[in-house]
Amino acid sequence: MKTATRRVLIGPVLLLLAALLTMVTVAAPGAHAAGGLDEAAAALRKGPVYVDPRASGQFSASQADALTKKIKDSGKPVFVAVLPRTSDYPPATLLRDLRTKVGIAGVYAVELGDGFNAGADPRVMPRTAVQNLVGAVNRSSYPTVSARVNSFVDTAVTEAHGHAPASWGGAAGGFGTGTAIGLGALIVVGGGGAYAIARRNRRQRAEEERAALEDLRIVVDEDITAFGEELDRLDFDPGESGADDAMRADYAHALDAYEDAKSAMAAAERPGDVQAVTKELEEGRFALATLAARRTGQPLPERRLPCFFDPRHGPSVVDAAWAPPGGAERTVPVCAADQSRLQDGREPLARTVRTAQGDRPYWDAGPAYAPWAGGYFGGGLLPGLLVGTTLGHLMAAGPAYGADFGGYQGAEGGDVTGADFDPGDFGGGFGGDGGFGDGGFGGGDF
Structure with a gap:
């Protein structure tokens, strides 16, 4: 009976010791693998x-500990x-592979040998912000690794969106036995809790996307209807007298x-999908303008962007000068x-x-209207056209409105995503080595 009793008691003790050892490893910021x-x-x-x-x-370990405390105290997902x-760290894919294996949305900075680079999930930090920050750090010619990474982190923690991962265990500080026991107990439920949080976040983002898509659907359906009415008003018969192959091609x-x-639009599942719809409408309206010119014997129109004030025009x-209020x-x-209205001092038909x-x-x-406008005006030009407007400000300031105008796409900083992120948005550095070399490279998005 004594032996059986000892076995009963030893089992939980061993489990507790294992938990404590695990949490000591987690809480020791300077630990090296x-x-x-x-x-x-x-x-x-x-x-x-x-x-x-x-x-x-x-x-050094002391420098790593100090940097760990700085990042944890900020509460931001900066790695x-x-x-x-x-050869353990192939430079061409290092940032992307590291993000995949860590599985948490955030800003990732890597010092590889004598090269420095960084990348970020779009909702955590926009591509341009990462590129500018990496470039500024490299051009500053800091003499030490510590100076370089601390310079990057000092700015990154002020600009990054999101929260520190739950797996970091909160702000850096003292680590006592009582804390270890408490954290050790949390290990039992930690895995399930992290999964529940990730699932809740995904569900919330899905609901946001559905709401944004429904807002867009009203506007896009109006645009599609307006284009269909233009087709009806055209009253073009491919077999009519005077019609030639070029006209028929424009009409088709x-x-x-x-x-x-x-x-x-019927297949759209996310706000970003709307960009393909409005791009088709822009293509169709230019084809109608070309057809109208052919039928009246006018010079063919120059391929230009649609009217900024209303693409249905x-x-x-x-190109005309214009300023939004303020x-x-x-x-x-x-x-x-x-153009005529602006010349007369009147407001355009917005x-x-x-x-x-x-x-x-x-x-x-x-x-919500970023993907709608992106299809009409193209990703590269739209931010410049919208400078000083509400939409332009949001696109410039928040990674949720990045270059793909995907609305609510992407994970929040600190969310556990595993390998579920879009590597197509990633662009780390220049050249075949992925940007790790002489320090002359930029950053990118995951």
């Missing part, structure tokens, strides 16, 4: 800083790895764009009617949409 990408990822899931033992001469340039192109736009004819003047593409505050021009209606 044996080296390699898997070890680096495992360490970064437990804390914000990892130093490969072979790089400890570049970044830093100091690694040697070895317009019809295809109309059908493709309807199909794309068709292709623009000129904003700086910029040049925007306008149709002939709006595309308005419904908001909780009443009807507003689309550029002052909020982030």
Whole structure:
């Protein structure tokens, strides 16, 4: 009986000791693993800083501890790895692979040998912010690794969106036996809790996406209907007298764009999918403008962006100076009617949409209209056209409104995603080595 009793008592004790050892490892910010990408990822899931033992001469344990405390105290999902340039860390894919293996949305900065680079999930930090920050750090020619990574972190923690991962265990500080016992008990439920939080966050994002898509659907359906009415008013018969192959091709192109736009909208599942719809409508309207010119013997129209004030006006004819209320003047593409109104000192005929505050021009209606506008005007030009407007401000300031105009796509900083992120948005550095070399490279998005 005594032996059986001892076995009964020893089992829980061993489990508690194992839990304590696990939590000591988690809470020791300066801890080093044996080296390699898997070890680096495992360490970064437990804390914000990892130093490969072979790089400890570049970044000491005390420096790692101080940086860990700084990041944890900020509460932001910023990860830093100091690694040697070895075959364990292929530079061309290092940032992407590290993000995949860690499985947490955030900002990732890596010192590899004598090269520095960084990447981020779009909702945590926009591509341009990462590129500018990495460039500024590298151009500053800091003499030590500590100076370089601390400079990056000091700015990154003020600009990054999201929260520190739950697996880091809160702010850095003292670690006593009582804390170890409490944290050890949490291990039992920690895995299930993290999964529940991740599932809740995914469900919340899905609900946000559905709501944003429904707001967009009203506007896009109006655009599709308006284009269909333009086709009806055209009254073109491919077999009519005077019709030639070029006219028939323009008409077919317009019809295809109309059908493709309807199909794309019917299949849309996320706000970003709307961009393909409005791109088709822009293509179709240019085909109609070309057909109209052929039928009347006029010069064929120049391929231009649609009218900025309302893409339903068709292709623009000129660029004109315009400023939103309280904003700086910029040049925007306008149709002939709006050009005339601007010259007369009148307000252009702006595309308005419904908001909780009443009807507003689309550029002052909020982030849901970024993918709608992106299809008409293209990702590269749109931010410049929208500078000083509500939508332009949101796109510039928040990673949720990035270059793909995907609305609510992407994970919040600190969310556990595993390998479920879009590597197509990633662009780390320049050249075949992925940017780790002479320090002359930029950063990118995951």
